[in-house]
Amino acid sequence: MVVVIVQLLDIPPTAIKILKTIAKLRKEAASKLPEVLSIPQSTLMSYLEFLKQKNLIKVERRVRKFYRTTxxxxxxxxxxxxxxxxxxxxxxxxxxxxxxxxxxxxxxxxxxxxxxxxxxxxxxxxxxxxxxxxxxxxxxxxxxxxxxxxxxxxxxxxxxxxxxxxxxxxLKEFETIEYWIEITPRGISLASELPEELKVISKLSVDTIATGLWKSIILKPYNVEAEPPRIYPGRKHPLAEFIEMVRDVMYSLGFEEIEDDYVIPELWNFDALFQAQDHPARDIHDTLAVKSKEAYLKAYGDVVERIRVAHESGGIKDSKGWRYEWSYEKASKLILRSQTTAATIRYLTKHREPPVRVFIIDKVFRRDPLDATHLPDFYQMDGIIMERDFNFRKLLGVLEQIGKGIGIEKLKFKPGYFPFTEPSVEGYAYIKGVGWIEVFGAGMFRPEVLYIAGVKHPVGAWGMGIERLAMAVLGLNDIRLLYPYDISILRKMIIPRW
CATH class of the missing domain: 1.10.238 (Recoverin; domain 1)
Structure with a gap:
């Protein structure tokens, strides 16, 4: 009995209760023990880990897959x-x-x-x-x-x-993890020597000493140097909070949010934006192709014919197009979209009269190497404005409003080139420790793109990398810090407006 008492001095009474229960069951799913023991799941898992470290039980991890209809x-x-x-x-x-x-x-x-x-x-x-x-x-x-x-x-x-x-x-696939608990020979031996009830007290009293009760109890030891547990309130991922903030800014500027698919034909990602079919960005090394049959493009109506005409001969005065034979087959290949501009141009083909103010925030996918400023899949915010008197100067003003709204302190513009806008501009934000990094591209849709969309009024457009904007606002010098393994890094991130 002395040996048992010495061992007990290091085992909490709740753990003893759990051990004796497992000894009777021999092997059981951890999910069923809270009901048997009347102990919360979170408390139970802590004690199971404790008993595992003492080599009194074994814990087996099993993965169960199941499915739900979308x-x-x-x-x-x-x-x-x-x-x-x-x-x-x-x-x-x-x-x-x-x-x-x-x-x-x-x-x-x-x-x-x-x-x-x-x-x-x-x-x-x-x-x-x-x-x-x-x-x-x-x-x-x-x-x-x-x-x-x-x-x-x-x-x-x-x-x-x-x-x-x-x-x-x-269908959508889900995984759930189940833990099965099995008692070890050492656990069986110890459980068999333990009394059914064992009284543990935290302090001695006069009565306990006078009645001799102290001889049959265990005095619980205390570690006065141990810090109390830190409690963190639940919150959304900082990037999710940042995206909500960007949405609020766009709503405040009178924009409406739209949605689109991840998998689309090259037609919308490139051709509708007057990007030539032999453009380097359309190479397999940059775009992620989908193993599937081609999309049926003729369902998109007159837009397909307009695209063909624009690429082959321009379709408008003073434009000769790209002067090659446009390939229906290449345009119908399915890909993971590499830019959300594919969504805004598609929206524009169905909403050809002003005013139009829409944006989209969603994932895009590219074959980019993972480094301090690049991710292979990331969030992009695209927007367009169509107004009868809209111009490049007004576009720059809108971009400045968006930048200030989300908290970018230093923003500058630089002339740029994009196949579907002219004039074009690149936007740079300053990040301490990194310098100026490109966070968006913008410009006025070219006449050929307006012809393709069937639009007769000026349209300003832009695409912004959400993670890069977040880097600028949060002062991060590495984009990978937005997706860390260490949750303590996320807990320190505070979105300024939230």
């Missing part, structure tokens, strides 16, 4: 886009012009549906007419979407369909 997936519980398209064709005698399908089913459903119908070899398309050749019901696809509305695990035989639904964004 909002888009919920739209297709009754019928997937390709099923809607093929059923429409069958109702029309097996074939129909694509324009009529778009009119009846909508552009979004038809774009997705035609792509997957061709991938499944259900249809052939000739002279803008889609013809059905076969149909296989996607019953299991829809069953999995229904089963996973709340949560589901995948069977081995369903993994091919699961992977397809994940690729299409109709």
């Amino acid at each position: 909002d888009e997936g919920k739209e297709y519980l009754e019928s997937l886009p390709e099923e809607k398209v093929i059923k429409y064709l069958m109702s029309r005698g097996g074939e129909a012009p694509i324009k009529e399908i778009v009119k009846d089913l909508g552009e979004r459903i038809v774009n997705i549906g035609l792509s997957w119908c061709r991938k499944r070899k259900w249809i052939v398309i000739s002279k803008e007419v889609a013809k059905a050749i076969k149909y296989e019901e996607l019953k299991r696809h829809r069953e999995l979407l229904s089963t996973c509305l709340n949560e589901c695990e995948a069977k081995k035989e369903d993994m091919k369909i699961i992977n397809e639904l994940l690729e299409r964004g109709l």
Whole structure:
């Protein structure tokens, strides 16, 4: 008993209770122990780590994967886009012009549906007419979407369909970590020697000494040098807070936020911005291509023809274009967008009359090396203004307002070049320890770009790197400090306006 008491002096009473419970269960999931022991999960995990360090238990980490249906997936519980398209064709005698399908089913459903119908070899398309050749019901696809509305695990035989639904964004994969606890031989030996109840007190009293009770209790030792635990309130990631601040600035200047997709055809990322198809930035070493069949561009209407004309001959007076044969095939290749200007030009083709003031803040992807000022994927804020009397001087004024609004103290402009703006300007912010770094490019859309969009009024545009703006505001000399492993670095970051 003396040996046991000596060991107990280093084991808290709650840990003893947990150890005796695990000794009875031998092996159990940690998630079930809080209910059995009536102990909070956070407290339990601390004591389990303590017992593990004492070699009294073993902790096994298991990863469990499960899936949930996304909002888009919920739209297709009754019928997937390709099923809607093929059923429409069958109702029309097996074939129909694509324009009529778009009119009846909508552009979004038809774009997705035609792509997957061709991938499944259900249809052939000739002279803008889609013809059905076969149909296989996607019953299991829809069953999995229904089963996973709340949560589901995948069977081995369903993994091919699961992977397809994940690729299409109709399912989302989640991982949860489970810890299984098993008692060691040393833990079993110690637990068997422990009494069922053991009284531990923090201080002696007169009664405890007078009654002799002190002989059967343990006096809890205290470490008077130990600091109390620091408690940190929950907060958003500093970059998320910064992005919210930028949004507030844009809203205050009268802008409306828009959204767009990560995966887009080269048409919007480059061609619609009058960027030649042999431009170095379109090389595979700079742009991230997607392994997929080409996008169906003719669904975008007259814009495609305007792009072809602008590239081959200019399309407007005093412009000769790039003077080459424009490739429909290259423009239809799918990529991860490298600039959010792809979203603003696409918006402009559908909103051709002023006033227009919109912006987008979202991820872009490039094959950039990771260093102090570059990331392979980062947030970009793009914006456009279309007004009847808008000009370059007013654009510079707007850019200065945005810079001051988000807290950039030192900002300067420098003449620049971009294929889709003229005149063009580069914006630089000063960062202590780094110097002046480029944080945005801007300019007035070229006449060729306005022709492509079908717009007859001046348009100012810009693209800003959000992480670089955050560096300037927070005084960081390395962009990687925005994504550190050490959470204490993030806790010290304070967004000035928040």
